[in-house]
Amino acid sequence: MAESINRGNLKKIYEGKAKILYEFSGEEDKKDLLLTYFKDDATAFNGQKKGTIIKKGEYNNAISASLFKFLKNKGINNHFIEKISEREMLTYHLKMLPIEFIVRNIAAGSLAKKMGVEEGVKFLSPVIEMCFKSDELGDPMINKSYLKAFDLCDPADASKAEKIALEINEILSKFFDDNNIIVVDFKLEFGLYKNEVMLADEITPDTMRLWDKQTMEKVDKDRFRRDLGKVEEAYQRIVDITSQC
Ligand SMILES: Nc1ncnc2c1ncn2[C@@H]1O[C@H](COP(=O)(O)OP(=O)(O)O)[C@@H](O)[C@H]1O
Ligand SMILES: [Mg+2]
Incomplete structure (x- = not known):
């Protein structure tokens, strides 16, 4: 899947405290999917404390990917599809x-x-x-x-x-x-x-x-x-x- 991603079609739909979400604009076969980018930004105490944890995006993408796969194997359905780069994963787009x-x-x-x-x-x-x-x-x-x-x-x-x-x-x-x-x-x-x-x-x-x-x-x-x-x-x-x- 990673190879078939056309980055030109990525449309940012949300930037939160820890992640950025992208849709695949105009791609019918990917309309139910999201690309999540994990940032290094760190916040605490409801946003009052702000900082950066070096490489946090890479760590959290790797940890989430591993735990989502593990939970799937244990019968817990989740949005994870594939880790596609150091900081990015592909998921289902949920409500x-x-x-x-x-x-x-x-x-x-x-x-x-x-x-x-x-x-x-x-x-x-x-x-x-x-x-x-x-x-x-x-x-x-x-x-x-x-x-x-x-x-x-x-x-x-x-x-x-x-x-x-x-x-x-x-x-x-x-x-x-x-x-x-x-x-x-x-x-x-x-x-x-x-x-x-x-x-x-x-x-x-x-x-x-x-x-x-x-x-x-x-x-x-x-x-x-x-x-x-x-x-x-x-x-x-x-x-x-x-x-x-
Ligand atoms: N599979 C998904 N489909 C749609 N939205 C999602 C999915 N997984 C997480 N989200 C939402 O995406 C956002 C993730 O970005 P994050 O930086 O954690 O935001 P926030 O600052 O709102 O917590 C969250 O608002 C979360 O509810
Ligand atoms: Mg969050």
Whole structure:
């Protein structure tokens, strides 16, 4: 597929904080496809902190590609088709649910603060949260009653997404545990492809909290958020681990 891409036809349709999306303008056989370009830009605290993580685009493209392939093999349908360059992947073009699904196994970040527990406390069972995806509003947490009330999406689709998110948690927690890493929490986005709820977006250290099992050292974007140093090394470690999956 990479060879058959005519770059002259690429039309930018969206630039977000971490990625740029392109459509294949005028190509009938590619009308359901998107090209995603992964950037080095890094943001934190709802865009208040901005910076660059050198080669993050390459790391995140590689990690997402590996994890999407791995999840597909485990029966989790997702938008990934093919990695076509160091920073680009080809995916299906979905109608996104405007919701972020957050799965948490261990207290960290906003939840530790909200529930008044120490960072690192393991929950008795996973917590799943839904947030309305809106930079202006700071991605407020919502519940199922908001979905119909604000015409956000079909609640049945959100329920399917939640179920898939919990399955993904089982799969990724086991995989990373086997590789000496604890999956603390992560964010997923889903969309509809021909009425099917499908996993999309990215799965990377930008969207997951990962801790070393022995040292509890952070191996994710918290190193950037909190100025802990060795940011690139952390992403590279996750590239190395996921390239084996
Ligand atoms: N397969 C897909 N089809 C359509 N949109 C997608 C797909 N995967 C991810 N997206 C959307 O593309 C955007 C990705 O760019 P990103 O830089 O992460 O944006 P944002 O700053 O909005 O999070 C997100 O808004 C995400 O919802
Ligand atoms: Mg994003």
